[in-house]
Amino acid sequence: AQSVTQLGSHVSVSEGALVLLRCNYSSSVPPYLFWYVQYPNQGLQLLLKYTTGATLVKGINGFEAEFKKSETSFHLTKPSAHMSDAAEYFCAVESGAGSYQLTFGKGTKLSVIP
């Protein structure tokens, strides 16, 4: 069965600093991977996804993530944090076999310090 581990339930960065949110997955098949963001009192918004092809994927709001099969990782980065990036971030893996189900990590709350 697929699983997702997000290291660090809470990450704090200074405004303008690098954002790095870690995600490791386990999957018995080539995975489809996703990052979602949830702002307070809102639903989840898709940031970016990896399905096939280029392993470095770019998303909205300046975020990107790199799929590293050898490390079973899909870490999310942004070169320069902005106050508006403060939110909860969820990594997810598609459960395989075309089920469309996603398995979510426990989430990482990002705080941005002015």
Add this chain to the structure above:
Amino acid sequence: SAVISQKPSRDICQRGTSLTIQCQVDSQVTMMFWYRQQPGQSLTLIATANQGSEATYESGFVIDKFPISRPNLTFSTLTVSNLSPEDSSIYLCSGSGTSGGSYEQYFGPGTRLTVT
């Protein structure tokens, strides 16, 4: 992509009553899902809403407590029955499998339920 709306956005209900949440998608989706998200927690899948047939429930969730309907490819409802304070949570619906066959899920804004 798909835009998903939910009604109501929030409600306060008394113990023992039921709440029905509606989920509307602006385009046809293959799959629809219902999640529960407790404060500060990740998402827990309740069930997959199947069009024209009974929903598929995850372990720990039963049809009597969480009846689900999906009459067509753009609409679903979740009822939370016989409410108790433990049901206080955010309930999210999502849709997946829009035209183009992508696997990402699109989420509604959620329904915040408080049971008193």
